[in-house]
Amino acid sequence: MPARARLCAYARLVLRITDARTGEPVDATPARRGLTRVEAHTRGFDPTNLRVLLVADLLVRALELGGTPVWALLVGERDLPELRAAGAALGVRPFEDSRDAGTGLGEAQVLHVVSEGGGTPDGVRVAVAPVRPKAPGVxxxxxxxxxxxxxxxxxxxxxxxxxxxxxxxxxxxxxxxxxxxxxxxxxxxxxxxxxxxxxxxxxxxxxxxxxxxxxxxxxxxxxxxxxxxxxxxxxxxxxxxxxxxxxxxxxxxx
Structure with a gap:
């Protein structure tokens, strides 16, 4: 793409993310840059769930770089301390525990980051494919x-x-x-x-x-x-x- 065309395209860009429920791209950034809630849904401590947490971290970073305020929550019941520690070592910034978060803050958008096939309440579902078992590095x-x-x-x-x-x-x-x-x-x-x-x-x-x-x-x-x-x-x-x-x-x- 010529540089001029790239610049014109850049001026119109907003973060687009594929909604796993429909397979279609949607705007991750709500109108008027309202608050977006990003929920990382985990089901234990393993490489796949660590990848879910990393993708949620990237989503938060990308939204914040675009000027969107974000409320980041970790949703899960098992092995949360181990997962948090591994995420921190991986450079993942802190997520609030959903169990302590109380009611919503009037967010304009909710993005759920889940392992492939995982279900969530209403909202955009960002699916993360598995990391094969016994992967090194965790x-x-x-x-x-x-x-x-x-x-x-x-x-x-x-x-x-x-x-x-x-x-x-x-x-x-x-x-x-x-x-x-x-x-x-x-x-x-x-x-x-x-x-x-x-x-x-x-x-x-x-x-x-x-x-x-x-x-x-x-x-x-x-x-x-x-x-x-x-x-x-x-x-x-x-x-x-x-x-x-x-x-x-x-x-x-x-």
Whole structure:
């Protein structure tokens, strides 16, 4: 798409999410930016439920980046302390416990994030495909941020098997990007190019396409004519959604 067309499309974008009840995309952002309630529905502590919590976290981040106020709730009965601890290690921000939340706050939209096939009350249902049993990385000492990147690299609607090769690839990418971000930080700052910002927002506003966001970052990493200061600002901007702590190594030697 030509840069001008991308910019025009970006100006009209709102977050669209597929409602699993109908299979159709719907606006995740209510009219007039009213309060949206995001509920993560979990049924225990396992890789699939951890993926549900991560997708809910991404949804909250994307809505907030678009200026929508969000009320985030965790709905579940089993293994909530373990799930919360694993989510925190994965960079998931705190969700209120639905059992302590009381009545609603007059929210304009309700989004339910559920495992595939899970039912919910009325509202948009955001389905998350399973992570295959006995996937590594939940309790075997794997760096939680590496696990987060490995989960983000696949569409949430696709079943996922996390094998050692996938985790090794994520670990290598994360180390390379953190080192690059630390090096780019030594260069003069430059704004995120408008076309790159549009590509990032086009990806994540389209059904939370985190794999698409990662593709944009790979293109930015190797673009021959992009100033390093712009690469730095691009990665810092995208990390507000991805939550990968890409600037962790700032201050280390270039």
């Amino acid at each position: 309790s075997d000492g794997t760096d939680p941020t590496v696990l987060r990147l490995a989960l983000l690299a696949h569409p949430r609607s696709s079943p996922l098997r996390l094998d050692p090769a996938a985790l090794d690839d994520a670990a290598g990418t994360l180390a390379r990007w953190r080192g690059a971000v630390a090096a780019w930080a030594h260069r003069p700052s430059r704004p995120v190019p408008d076309a790159v910002r549009a590509d990032l927002r086009t990806a994540w506003e389209d059904d939370l396409d985190t794999a698409g966001v990662l593709r944009v970052l790979r293109d930015v990493e190797t673009a021959p004519d992009l100033p390093d200061g712009a690469r730095f600002e691009t990665y810092a901007y995208a990390d507000r959604l991805l939550g990968l702590d890409l600037a962790r190594d700032l201050g280390s030697p270039a």
